[in-house]
Amino acid sequence: xxxxxxxxxxxxxxxxxxxxxxxxxxxxxxxxxxxxxxxxxxxxxxxxxxxxxxxxxxxxxxxxxxxxxxxxxxxxxxxxxxxxxxxxxxxxxxxxxxxxxxxxxxxxxxxxxxxxxxxxxxxxxxxxxxxxxxxxxxxxxxxxxxxxxxxxxxxxxxxxxxxxxxxxxxxxxxxxxxxxxxxxxxxxxxxxxxxxxxxxxxxxxxxxxxxxxxxxxxxxxxxxxxxxxxxxxxxxxxxxxxxxxxxxxxxxxxxxxxxxxxxxxxxxxxxxxxxxxxxxxxxxxxxxxxxxxxxxxxxxxxxxxxxxxxxxxxxxxxxxxxxxxxxxxxxxxxxxxxxxxxxxxxxxxxxxxxxxxxxxxxxxxxxxxxxxxxxxxxxxxxxxxxxxxxxxxxxxxxxxxxxxxxxxxxxxxxxxxxxxxxxxxxxxxxxxxxxxxxxxxxxxxxxxxxxxxxxxxxxxxxxx
Numbered sequence: 001x002x003x004x005x006x007x008x009x010x011x012x013x014x015x016x017x018x019x020x021x022x023x024x025x026x027x028x029x030x031x032x033x034x035x036x037x038x039x040x041x042x043x044x045x046x047x048x049x050x051x052x053x054x055x056x057x058x059x060x061x062x063x064x065x066x067x068x069x070x071x072x073x074x075x076x077x078x079x080x081x082x083x084x085x086x087x088x089x090x091x092x093x094x095x096x097x098x099x100x101x102x103x104x105x106x107x108x109x110x111x112x113x114x115x116x117x118x119x120x121x122x123x124x125x126x127x128x129x130x131x132x133x134x135x136x137x138x139x140x141x142x143x144x145x146x147x148x149x150x151x152x153x154x155x156x157x158x159x160x161x162x163x164x165x166x167x168x169x170x171x172x173x174x175x176x177x178x179x180x181x182x183x184x185x186x187x188x189x190x191x192x193x194x195x196x197x198x199x200x201x202x203x204x205x206x207x208x209x210x211x212x213x214x215x216x217x218x219x220x221x222x223x224x225x226x227x228x229x230x231x232x233x234x235x236x237x238x239x240x241x242x243x244x245x246x247x248x249x250x251x252x253x254x255x256x257x258x259x260x261x262x263x264x265x266x267x268x269x270x271x272x273x274x275x276x277x278x279x280x281x282x283x284x285x286x287x288x289x290x291x292x293x294x295x296x297x298x299x300x301x302x303x304x305x306x307x308x309x310x311x312x313x314x315x316x317x318x319x320x321x322x323x324x325x326x327x328x329x330x331x332x333x334x335x336x337x338x339x340x341x342x343x344x345x346x347x348x349x350x351x352x353x354x355x356x357x358x359x360x361x362x363x364x365x366x367x368x369x370x371x372x373x374x375x376x377x378x379x380x381x382x383x384x385x386x387x388x389x390x391x392x393x394x395x396x397x398x399x400x401x402x403x404x405x406x407x408x409x410x411x412x413x414x415x416x417x418x419x420x421x422x423x424x425x426x427x428x429x430x431x432x433x434x435x436x437x438x439x440x441x442x443x444x445x446x447x448x449x450x451x452x453x454x455x456x457x458x459x460x461x462x463x464x
Contacts, residue, residue: 003177003463005211005429007455008050009035010188012435014215015067017188019431020051021173026152027051029059030171030186030211034070034101034127036372039112046071046127050458053078058151061086061140062188063168064093064252070101073128073136080139085149087159088142089167089293095137096285097252102130104347145169145202163191163201164408165253166289166296172204182463188213188432190410190418195224196260197290199298201410203421209463210425212418214433215409218440222405227368228261230403234366235271238399239335243362246398248350248377250343251283253408254369256290256312258339260301263311277329279320279340279349287312287319330356343369345376354380355389363398368406415441419450428452429461 003023010017016035021028035045053075061084062068072084072094086094105126113123128136143149148158154176162168171186185207193200238245249255255278265271278284290297291312294305304311320326326349329338340350354376357363371377379387383400386393410418419428428450430438438454445452455461 003175003182004460005184005463006051006458006460007429007431008458009033009045010067010432011455011457011459012433012438014432014434016045016071017062017068017432018071019186019211021155021175021184023154023175023177025154026057027055028151028155028173029056031062031068031188032059032071032075033065033067036067039108043124043127046074049075049078053080056080056082058082058155059084060151060157060171060173060186061090061094062162062171062186063165064090064097065165065189066097066101068189069094069098071127072139073098073102073133076136076139077128077132082139083141084139085141085143085151085157087145087167087169087296089289089296090169091137091140091142092289092293093167093252093286094140095134096282096289098133098137099130100251100282102126102128102133106130148174158204160202160204161199162187162189163193163195163198164189165191166198166293170202170204172207183208184463185210185422187211187418189215189408190415191408192221192224192410192414195408196257197297197301201418203418205422207422208426209429210419210422211429211431212415213409214415214430214438214441216407216411217415217430217433217437217442217444219411219437220413221407221411224405227403227405228264230401230405231258231261231366232265232270234364234401235265235274235337238362238364239272239274241362242335243360243364243398244335244357245337245364245366246350246353246357247337247339247366247368248343248345249280249283249339249341250369251280251341252286254343254406255280255283255339256287257406258368259287259317260311262317262337263314266314266316272335273316274335274337276317276337277320277339278317279326279329279338279353281321282341283339284319284321327352329353343377344371345380351376351389355392355394357398358387358389358394359397361397361399365398365400367400367402412441412444416444416448419445423450426451426464430454
């Protein structure tokens with residue numbers, strides 16, 4: 001039997017990454033991400049497995065974002081018997097992220113079933129609960145960067161630093177096949193060069209094939225340094241009018257990047273020394289994992305931590321776990337910065353802070369991440385005059401500032417440069433991108449003579 005790849009998810013879209021590598025002796029799954037969409041689509045797609053989970057010999061996990069790891073508990077419920085191989089940092093992050101995912105699903109189902117009972121509709125169950133997510137993480141087996149590990153009789157894996165988030169990995173599969181062995185690289189997601197906290201992405205050599213993300217396959221990022229300058233400007237502008245800065249933020253990576261830049265701005269005395277509150281229990285737990293696994297951070301950050309200048313711990317910074325202390329911030333009229341989840345303003349403590357501050361023109365809502373269509377965050381970015389929070393209408397009087405340069409994904413030039421560094425390649429498979437972005441990168445690579453291919457969902461391709 002030849003070596004085959006089946007593109008199960010995260011193809012011509014940016015969510016639900018999952019790909020199956022099969023030989024005559026083995027089946028190895030790379031990533032098992034949750035697909036995010038409208039509720040019915042969410043359950044239909046995430047409950048459907050177009051392969052037999054019982055036959056899996058191993059799962060290789062690239063990183064701890066839910067669109068890459070979020071359906072591992074679903075597979076555990078289907079009775080998988082294999083281990084999940086990833087870095088130790090990703091293992092610890094996944095425990096937090098998956099349990100939080102289970103908690104959110106339980107809360108969503110409770111709300112949905114109230115409506116179902118009233119309408120006489122069948123009751124639903126979550127894909128998995130928080131308890132079931134915790135059980136799934138017991139299958140995780142940590143691997144170090146750069147060490148080849150035998151997954152099956154004919155497939156070995158080596159992980160390399162992807163530079164995307166803490167512990168993220170490029171997976172390189174060495175596959176024994178006839179007439180010659182094959183080497184497959186998986187760079188999904190791929191980071192940018194010179195990001196704060198992280199190392200630059202590593203480039204594996206002597207690949208035959210590369211599976212590559214294309215999130216920003218047709219776009220260019222502003223330099224990451226621009227994010228720091230814009231952050232400084234927003235803070236100074238808002239403090240001058242005695243306002244608060246609210247930052248809706250994803251708990252993993254983005255919150256830590258913002259904290260890092262704030263620590264630099266305070267150290268350089270570039271902004272007033274106002275209090276900063278990280279009002280997110282999940283972000284606090286994730287930051288603790290960053291500290292514990294500081295050896296995954298870049299050399300500059302490691303030196304800061306070892307010298308006692310921890311960028312995640314400084315005088316103006318307070319971590320808020322207690323719900324009552326969180327609510328008390330709304331009665332504190334001093335200028336301050338509040339970092340809270342969720343990143344798209346769909347749930348979490350940020351909603352309470354928005355409700356209490358969105359109508360005050362002295363305040364600023366600072367957007368530092370992607371806001372998907374039909375979310376409250378997107379309506380705020382679009383500066384709709386009125387928005388609904390907890391079912392009540394509020395007038396958007398606060399300033400809305402957007403910093404787009406925080407992205408942890410390589411842009412078009414970064415992706416092109418990465419492919420160039422991996423050459424020669426038999427073929428590059430483009431995944432993890434909306435079709436417009438994937439097609440743009442496909443055209444750009446093809447124009448340089450690279451054999452690039454954009455698969456469709458559930459397509460199976462034979463590697464020669």
